Amino acid sequence: xxxxxxxxxxxxxxxxxxxxxxxxxxxxxxxxxxxxxxxxxxxxxxxxxxxxxxxxxxxxxxxxxxxxxxxxxxxxxxxxxxxxxxxx
Numbered sequence: 758x759x760x761x762x763x764x765x766x767x768x769x770x771x772x773x774x775x776x777x778x779x780x781x782x783x784x785x786x787x788x789x790x791x792x793x794x795x796x797x798x799x800x801x802x803x804x805x806x807x808x809x810x811x812x813x814x815x816x817x818x819x820x821x822x823x824x825x826x827x828x829x830x831x832x833x834x835x836x837x838x839x840x841x842x843x844x845x
Contacts, residue, residue: 764778791832794829811840
């Protein structure tokens with residue numbers, strides 16, 4: 758499944774399994790649009806559970822690609838107002 762950010766599909770040299778690799782520019786593009794609780798915790802010092810509880814209280818769910826949950830990835834534009842509240 759292709760994600761909503763640039764990435765390059767490559768084969769792992771040993772296992773020959775397909776993997777997605779991102780350049781530094783790809784990673785920056787991802788962080789322009791998305792964030793994760795781990796990234797937020799690292800940047801703010803807030804506990805991951807505090808972050809997730811705030812998201813739940815504001816009914817913010819993880820990003821879904823075509824209706825499919827792909828992990829704890831959140832749209833930055835949805836969580837930014839909550840983070841501003843937590844940090845003030």
